[in-house]
Every structure is written in C-alpha cells, then in structure tokens.
Amino acid sequence: MPIKGQNTDHIFSLPINLQFVFILGGIFFACFSSGSVLNKDLSFVQSKALEGDKYYQGTLALYYKYGEKGLPVDLGESERWAKLAANQDGGIAMAVLASIELERNKVERGQFLYDEAYLHSNLRDLAKAKDPIALFCVGLMEIDNPPRNIEKGMRNLERAADQGLATAQATLGMIYFTGIGVSRDPKEAISWCSLASRQRLPLGMFYLGMAYSTGDGISRNNDFANRWIRAAADQGLVMAQLTLGMKLSLGDGIERNLDHGVQWLRQAANAGSSEAALQLRRFENLLVKIPPRSSSIPAGEKRAVSNLAQESIVPPNKDKKAKKYRSTRIPMPRKVNPGPSSDPVQMALEMLTIHNNEKVAKKMLKEIAGQGRADALRELGLLHYKRQEFDKARENFLKASLDKDPQAIRYVGIMHFLGQGTKQDYNKAEEWLSQSLLLGDNESNRYLRIAKQFNK
DSSP: OOOOOOOOSSGGGGGGTTTOOOOOOOOHHHHHTTOOGGGSOHHHHHHHHHTTOHHHHHHHHHHHHHTGGGOOOOHHHHHHHHHHHHTTTOHHHHHHHHHHHHHTTOHHHHHHHHHHHHHSSSHHHHHHTTOHHHHHHHHHHHHHSSOSOHHHHHHHHHHHHHTTOHHHHHHHHHHHHHTSSSOOOHHHHHHHHHHHHHTTOHHHHHHHHHHHHHTSSSOOOHHHHHHHHHHHHHTTOHHHHHHHHHHHHHTSSSOOOHHHHHHHHHHHHHTTOHHHHHHHHHHHHHHTTSOOOOOSSOTTOOOOHHHHGGGSSSOOSSOOOOOOOOOOOOOOOOOOOOOOOOSHHHHHHHHHHTSOOHHHHHHHHHHHHTTTOHHHHHHHHHHHHHTTOHHHHHHHHHHHHTTTOHHHHHHHHHHHHHTSSSOOOHHHHHHHHHHHHHTTOTTHHHHHHHHHHTTO
16 A cells, blocks of 8 residues: 555645544454444443443543544543543543543553554454454554554454444544555545445544545535534534634635634643634634624525535445434634624634635735735635645745744644645654644644654
C-alpha cells in the first residue's frame, strides 16, 4: 500500500487527523465465550460492564468516546468507564485513556498508557484471534503512536471494518479522505463512510456530509450535506458542531441563521474547542444586530437522514435500524441591538454575515488590507481559503503573519501540512504551528502534535 499521496482540499478534514485513536484490548474468553462483541446489543454490553467485566467496561468507554451503537459522544462518561476497568489493569481501558490523554496534549502520559495496553495486556492475542475491536486497536496503534507501519495498520483496520465495526469503517473513510499516509481516494472514502453512516456513527456521518458539501468524490448536494453534518452534531461530535455553527453563521451552503449558528458554536466551545470559542466571540457580537431566523432544514422535506446513506456509493451487507436521538441545542437569550459597528473590519464582516454580500465584503477587506491591517488580511485569506483559492489565501496569510497574527500563522502551517498552495513540508508546518502556539493560539496545539508525529 502506498504511503504518500495527495491530501484533502478543505480544512474540515484536519481537526480530526489522527485525533481519533481508537484503542481497545480485553480478555480473550470474555470476548469469545458468547460470540463477538459486535453481535451483542448495547444493553448486553452495559449489563456486563455493570457486573464489573473489564473487557466490556473498556468497550463501553470506547462506545461513549466515539458514539458507537447510537450513543452520544460523551468524553466524561467514556473516561469514567475506562478508569473503572483500568483499576483492574484492563488493557482496553488503558488504551482508551491513552487516546483521551493525547487529545489533551499529555503526550508522554498517553504514549505510556498505549505501551502498557500493547505490551502488558492480551490485546495482541485478541488480534491474532481476529477480534474486530482488537484488530482495530492494533491498526491505529501502528499509525498513531507515532506512525510506524502504516501498511500493517491499514491492513488491520480493514479487517476490523470488514467485520462491521463502524468506527473502523469511518476511520478508514477519514484516512482516505485526508490522504495522510496513503494515497488520497475520495471514492474509497465515501464507500467506507457510507457503511459507517448506516450504523449512525458520527464520524462517518460527518465525513459523508463534508463530501456532499464540497463535491469531493460525489455530486455536490447541500441538503444532504447539511443533514449528515447536523446528524453528527446532534450526536455530540464536536467538529460537526463547529462546522454546522460556521455554516449557519456564514450561510455557507445553507440558509443563514446566526442565532442557531451561535448555539452550535457554543456547544462546541463548551466541549473544549478553542476554535469554536474564538468564532463564538466573533459571531456573538453580530448576533445582537439581527432578528432570529427560521429553521435551517425546509419543513417540506420528507426524507429522513437515516435513509440518505442508502443512496450513497456502497451499501452495507446488512441493514441497520437507525437510532433516534434528541437535539441538544441550547436556548439563546436575545440582547438589545447596540447599533452598527464603527470598526471597518467588523463592518466588512457584518456585510458578509448579516447582508450576505461577499462581493462588497471582499472589496472592503481589500481596501483595509491595503493599509496593512493584519485582521483584514487574515479575513481576506479565509475568504479565499473557503473558495479553495489557496495561492491567494496563502499570500494574505503570509502578509498577516508579518504582524504576528496567530490565526493566520496557524493557517500557513496547515497549508504546509496539507500541501495547499505550496509544497507539502512537515518541517515547515511544525515551525509555523509552533510559532502560532507561542503567540497564544491554542488551536494550533493539536495540529502541531499531528505534524510532529509525521515528521519523525
């Protein structure tokens, strides 16, 4: 399997690059004495976990972390179950905790827990016995701890996915969409994400939605895109909440609804996304200037999102019934309109966001950028980036970086990492992202960890 290839042309692939390190292990007889865990209902897994079985406690921790079996993504609940099993030296639990620690940028602790799970549990024995969850764990370990044997890792992920593990299917979709470590293949990515989406896995639904949104390997369809992204956001996937919040706030492929957009950004920010927190401050200032709008999905649309995966590229072997879940949108109190802004950059953003006039907004930003204002250069760069005009985007980001604008510097690093508008260069990506982090851009932290892993 090739280990190099093209990378994705949109930023939405990045927030989860190698963030989803799904590592499990367990006890051989616990998994096989009554059949594969994939054939067990969620109620069975929960009951065994409550009885103290560390294999099923670790499995339940994984389910909560990534939204398997229709569960909401709940990091707190995941950590709680993982700690219970880790107290019994459960390899599954140690591996789940390792992935949580890495997401918190506690690299040494995370890698220590990974090694403990791999070396001092029967995870490898389970994988040899073709347990799908263990195969998945070993596969991700080969790719993300740091990347050691990508071909072997992909082989194990595919074995787990072929047995029906939705998390493995979505992970393969993510890898083929991003093209990190393998040749980028949108068609293959859509096939795997379609399978995962049929099982209501948030990661699969999100990436399938992004494919429809950008026309990446499939015909562009904003209605399908918005439904899949919304489904993943409802189930608690932070990157889907951030993306939906931005799409609603900007009217990107969807009817603009700043009120709802801010609600989704707030949920993502409350879940720990620093990018969502940054955008939340930006759009909350605009929210008070416009009246609330209607729902983002037309009331006359009758097709449920659960049926859309059946229209995708590759159907699964067996139909899975869609699980219902509730929206967790938070009511937003209205504020008194303080009047129009006096800052020219803010006025340009209001023209873009409130009046939906990108042409005028871009013209205003160009005039302000000509005066050397870094924030105008950055916002102009973001407009070009959204249109995938990478050369122009990079030019503006570089100009803004001269004034030490941390967000612009972060995007320069990301573009070096993905090879957008410039040659792919992990060394330069690491340099730019490190600079952005030093300037206080905490969102650069997770990207920097990924760049360092692939720069070994």
